[in-house]
Amino acid sequence: MNATIYHNPDCGTSRNTLALIRHAGIEPTVIEYLKAPPSREQLVGLITEAGLTPREVLREKGTPFADLGLGEASVTQEAMIDAMLEHPILINRPFVVTPLGTRLCRPSEVVLDILPPLTRPFVKEDGEVVIDNDGHRLR
Known part of the structure; x- marks a missing residue:
């Protein structure tokens, strides 16, 4: 399976x-979207494919959201799309695209909806268990 992640390495969720x-x-193909922002067509496609609205994709924390x-x-x-294209930090992250769909993966476990089933344990970097030793998804 192929996958693409619009990634910010400074973000724990990403x-x-x-x-x-x-x-x-x-x-996956890793696109550091702050260095290589999506085009208007790509951004609108991600939002549409994820079933979201531009407002739902806007990031407020640590961005010029209020100033704008x-x-x-x-x-x-x-105007929201224009702002995200001008200031990519306004695009919430991470978006992931696989043949099974497109998701804004907040929280990170949302990505499990568009990946093959995982059976091995997985623990986030903060110690939170996502998949237990029996292969059960905990969130």
């Missing part, structure tokens, strides 16, 4: 998601 993909035996007035009810979806 690192855990990448680790889960690799735990499934998949070496993106919380105002009058901000259009088009």
Whole structure:
């Protein structure tokens, strides 16, 4: 199976998601989206394929969200997309694309919905058990 992750290596959720993909035996295409932002077409595609709206994808914490007035009810979806393209840090992460679908993987365990079933234990970098020794998903 192939997979692509829109990754931020400074983000724990993104690192855990990448680790889960690799735990499934998949070496994904890793796109550090802050260095190589998606095109408008790619970003709209990710949002649409994940079944989300631009507002649901906007990241507030540690971004210019408030300074740009993106919380105002009058901000259009088009303006939100424009802001994310101009300031990629506004794109919440990580997005993952596999043949089984596209997800915004927050929390990181969401990626399990679009990976083959995992049976080996997996523990996040903070010690949280995601898959136990019996191969059961805990979240």
